[in-house]
Amino acid sequence: MRNKKGMLLLVANLIIGLVILGAGIMFVTSDIGQPLFNALNNFMFPKLTSGCDTNSVNSIQALAYALNCTGMHHAGIDVTELCPPQKLFGTKVAACYGSGENYNCEVQGFELTKNPEYDESDPAGWITGMGDPNCIVYYEAFPEDQAADWQVRIEDFSWAGAIVGGVFNVVPVVGKGIGKGISKGVVSIGDRATKLVPQISIAKSLYKTLDDNIAKTVGIFTLKTFRNKQAGLLAFKNIFDISDKYITKELKITKRLVDVEGLTLQAAEDIVEDVAKITTIKTFEAIQTTAGKTTFAKLRFELQEELVTKMGHNIKPKELDDIALHQLNLIHYVTTGSTVSKSITPLQKIIKWNTYSNLIGDGGASLTNKEINTVITKGNDIVQHMPKAQRESILQQTKEFTQFFFNTKMYNDPVMQLGTLDILSPAIPNDIAADGINGLGTCAILVKKISLGIVACSYFTGLGVMAAYIDNSNEKYNPIGINSLGYKKNYYAVQTEKLADTLNYYYIALKRESFQYPKRFFLVSPCKTEKVIVKHEQIGCYYTECKSEQAVCCGRKVEDPIGTYDIGYYEWSAESDCNTYDEYVTSATIHNTGGVLKRGFLYTTPLGFLQVLYSEITEKNPETITVMGHEIEIIGEFQYDRDSATFDVKETDNNICFVETGINPPLSSKCQGAYARSDTDESIYTDNPIIRTIDVRNGISTNYRPEGNEYAGWSNTVEIEGAETYYRLDTQEEVKTEEFNIQAQNALDYNNGLTTTLNIIPLYMDAEGNGIKKCVQLTERPSVFYNPWAMKTKDNIDSLTVSVELDKTFEGTNYCFNSVDVLSGTLKGTTMITLAVADTIITGLTFYASGVVVPVLIFASGMIYEGVSYHVDKMSAWPQR
Amino acid sequence: MATEIKLIIMDTKKYIQNMNKKHIIIGLIIVILIIMGLSFHTNDNNTETYNPSINVSEVTDGDGYEDNAASMQYNDGLYKVKFEHMGILKGHMFLNEVIFQTEENETFVLLRITPNMDSKNEIPEAYIVPTIKDDIMEINVFVDEDFRNMLANPINIIWGSTYQNFKQYDFSNEYKPGIYVDTVYDNDTERFRIGGNDANIFVGDATLEDAQSQNMEGITGVFLK
16 A cells, blocks of 8 residues: 555656656746846856855956066066056055066965855856865966865765765665565674575565666766767666676575575575685686686686685585676676776776777677687786786786675675776776775675665765766866856856966976975965065976986877777886887787977067967977978077978868868868978967867878767867877778877967067977966976986976965965865865765655655755855855865 | 871882882883983073084174074175076985985985085084175075095086076085085176075085986986075
8 A cells, every 4th residue: 555655656756757857947048038048047157257256256367467577578578657666456455566587577466266156056066166276376287286175085985985884784774675684784693694685685675776766866967978978877887787686696606505504694695605705716717817718717717717626515506507607797897887997907007998999889799709708818918918027017016906895894796896986987087986996895894794784884885986087077177278267156157267368488386395396376265365476487397207318108098999098107218119010919009108298488579479380399409490481590509390380280081180272261260270381291380279180181281180089070069178199000901090189378469470480488288288387396296207317307497486475474374385274175075075975865765756856865965065165264264165 | 097097108018029120110210301401491492502513694794693493685886686506416406405315214314505514413504694795795505524435426506597606515615614615606696686596506416417408307406406
């Protein structure tokens, strides 16, 4: 009766939810609704806004002015009229003084505080903004490592998950049909044994229900974040399906050992644990080693041999078959999962990415055992052909990894381990996935292996990983643009406001404590200073850790299944060896990172225009280059290897930009810019920081933007994105083709026909920086890659440094750059976790609630979180964070 | 009322009599420590003047100054260079100093890069100050007595754009008590004119062969890049 009532309630809720949803969609897409919706959206999430209050904005504008004046003065421009001794920005004073090398500017009373009017009610925002300062200012791109203290930590979620898991284990789920009478996790041995069967059914029912609820929640979290939402949801389903079967088997074996064999529950559990251990080992062996002979029969045989030796008659052949079958599923799952390969080891990765491009296409659904064998065989061959040092390094990591996983105390269920990783979307960086593993380890330790709790815990860890992922998508990580000073709200999906399009060409560094190296400039709220001082100084920028006269450091880039490229590892070798590649590699670049950094040339005109042209450094030393009809003289040792020819660009019907001879501006919007090209290389110059990749096909330079694993056509729109560089090695044609993403910035003035000269101002740009200048400091160089005897490792570049004189008179936390606001972070974190726990418990208990509940719940939680954060900020920081 | 007050006084007396003397002593020590701490804190605020034993500005005739993190800015109008120190202790790279911690949580500074040397603090210290005069770089290599005593091997200076120059450290010139200076010269200063380049100076126990073969293993010393 109660169930019937519950079903009716469910149906009613669903209908109401659907009607509301349908009506809502119809309304917001209508001619009347859409403008209203947009207006509301703009009101709630204004595009050009920041979390900074008026005083902060004035401070930042004054700082931009100070930077520009100092930069222009030291570039030789007469700033007498442009930069009076004092200038007011609201209540903030920018003052410039001195002459020659001693010309400096300062902003008195510089401060950053949160805009009290700003309201964050974006459901995703309250996660991504956890712990983040509200007012952030930075130069070109935010230094990501600085945000480490603010980021969402997966372990917080796994701890919360452990608590929830514990609750599920020890507290009966009240009423609601399926929950009534759920066994307690902590009861006497006999009591537990007798309740194994009902526990299974409850577990199964709850899995299903949780699965649905998770899917709903995931849908919300992933709406704007996961590149492949469906994959994430599918993975969720798969993992629960598989683990459901696995745990059921485990419980059945345990029950039989107790009921039939007469063992104590403890002894039975020990045996099951041993089974898990052996099967885990065998599974990983099967995945990692063999030359493609892992079959069901072989696995069964090996398992049987091991298990029978260890347990005698306690394990029945049927159970062995079940386990083997399960493990075979697991192998299949692992070898075809989209994320697992990224998350395991470099060895695994190498094995995977090489063949995944084909396998992932259809989700591995059609994969046969033979194909799995091919994967393994091929991967094994790659490993065998690798340089010895690299192989040993990878094998060592593999060993450590397997040791971690073979410790069954960490976690008994390999399906959950690996499958949950697959939940974590195809786009999660490896370190997050690694944290995910650790989170699951925490689950296992704290919740033990009781299935219901561990599912809840894993669910939480999954949420944590997703939250971390969203946090990593935080807008502040998107570079604001070249030569720009940005200040912004740091939450997801809120656009960055660019304060000044072009400051000047100087790199801007923040000087911190006396024992610290300068860093890319940034400051965050709360920050109350006496003043900030802008000086023109030298900064030592290092090329790379891997450059010396004798050897270079090759960064081996690998493509993962979703088409992004990571540096797999570095290796020292002679430069000639750097260009070798493995015949099995289907998509990779072995790139000499020693040549990656580019220097810029200050491009000046008689009108005082300051622009920067970036180029590659090569051995060739022509004396001039011609770009867009302008002959540019190269002086000094930094010369440019481009041929003096110039090329026009024409857009074709299929969105590919061809480079042709002659100049015929204006160019199409998609292909705008000027190309310079030589026989050996080609580059692109544009008047916007545009990512374009250049490829050579049949002698014609072509723009390509790889998508996924295919040679994709040029994207439809010009994009300004984060740090990305694409390389490709086309082994099918046995032709090494590097796709350079050579960046131009604020390039040449189209209408400028005046004679130009180049002053040599070395600037740095990482190949992956998309034009964002980068000055690598000693502390930022992994020591393993650094050899102090190496020569010509750095350049001293002209830069503007910002020193901060803190105001020590006020009370509260003065963050600026120098410390972690532990109190505030802890309080906010606790609030966050508490809300998340509450959300999960509520969603877990409202099984029959319609999908409306979850978004409402999260929205409410977000509002509560923000409310609490507001007061925490007020208490812990001056005056607000 | 008076009786109650009497009782309270008696109780208090009894409480004081019953107090363990050890507790009183500990309490007194804590109070003294707090007072000392406050006093130290107050004095600390008044002693912010930094007067290092090697005055970079003085050595460079006003063209250089200490910058962040064991680095120095040099600007004589013609040459604008940032020189940066880094250290190596038995092959392990470090920046400002190396601290060793025992199992008993005692800490020792094994090697430090600082212009504020103290020959009596039992900490090996070194610092290199270059200055450019008439297009020739004068490299002043400072080490203290502790640095000299720490290294069993001869202490060498290796320098030049490709570390091509070598000499054994000459301890005959005592800059200040217990602080020595040895000066070498580098004619190739053109490399600092445009954009700068590595200073490439080393003081420590490496040999010329180590430099040429780029061997780091087992080496102790200080680099200026």
